[in-house]
Amino acid sequence: MNLDQEDTQKNDPADSEAQMSISRRAALSRAGVFGASLMAARPAAMAEGSDGSRPTTRKLKIIVAGGHPGDPEYGCGGTIARFTDLGHEVVLLYLNEGDWMENSAETRVAEAKAACEILKTRPLYAGQRNGHAIVDETHYEAFGKLVLAEKPDAVFTQWPVDSHRDHRAISMLAFDAWRQSKRAFALYYYEVSNGEDTLQFSPTSYVNFETTESRKRAACFAHASQTPDRYYALQDQVAKFRGLESGCARAEAFVRMAQNPFDVLSVFAKA
Numbered sequence: 001m002n003l004d005q006e007d008t009q010k011n012d013p014a015d016s017e018a019q020m021s022i023s024r025r026a027a028l029s030r031a032g033v034f035g036a037s038l039m040a041a042r043p044a045a046m047a048e049g050s051d052g053s054r055p056t057t058r059k060l061k062i063i064v065a066g067g068h069p070g071d072p073e074y075g076c077g078g079t080i081a082r083f084t085d086l087g088h089e090v091v092l093l094y095l096n097e098g099d100w101m102e103n104s105a106e107t108r109v110a111e112a113k114a115a116c117e118i119l120k121t122r123p124l125y126a127g128q129r130n131g132h133a134i135v136d137e138t139h140y141e142a143f144g145k146l147v148l149a150e151k152p153d154a155v156f157t158q159w160p161v162d163s164h165r166d167h168r169a170i171s172m173l174a175f176d177a178w179r180q181s182k183r184a185f186a187l188y189y190y191e192v193s194n195g196e197d198t199l200q201f202s203p204t205s206y207v208n209f210e211t212t213e214s215r216k217r218a219a220c221f222a223h224a225s226q227t228p229d230r231y232y233a234l235q236d237q238v239a240k241f242r243g244l245e246s247g248c249a250r251a252e253a254f255v256r257m258a259q260n261p262f263d264v265l266s267v268f269a270k271a
């Protein structure tokens, strides 16, 4: 989207009004997450997504979407393990099965299954072909249905400025699902293999994953056919840099949409 288009969208009063009412509805529909009394006290703040309250009163459902098996694990493995340690449910939604050249779908799916077991999550596939992502009306609708059927509280997806077409595709599809949901869930972006894949990423949120680093590493190395030595070393440099930025040894970083109805990362806030 260029600047002109963005300005046009911002200045469309009909769109603004519709979004305001959608945000309010989305916030109200989450009363079960935050508790009715809190919602009654702070509905406006919730609608703006600026409320720092902790959605800990029930189990959350989180989807982490990625272009290929391995992307969610490399970008968010530490955070995923922290969510599942707290009893929240996480689904890894892969755009395709990752089969390519000598790497069969059977091998890649088995690796993803092992990675998911390490992180106490489960795999889900969007049925596209590796390297041949399609983003059109039919696929927007199908992907939206798949996501909404899971009734997620939050979706994490890849950043749209990325060298890989499949990564850009999953980002577009996830953003559209968020729009289809009328922003009923929170949307976040994550980074992978910065410089090679993710570009121009400027985080808004950080999760310290020192306590779950070994499981993230094991989940990434479960993708044994994908030269994990090389890619984990690169991702670990990113994690250490994000740790420097946020004051810990290793962190995963995210871009949180300002319009989110709430912030699921607040479950990690220190008491």
Ligand SMILES: [Zn+2]
Residues within 6 Å of the ligand: 067, 068, 071, 164, 166, 167
């Ligand atoms: Zn990928």
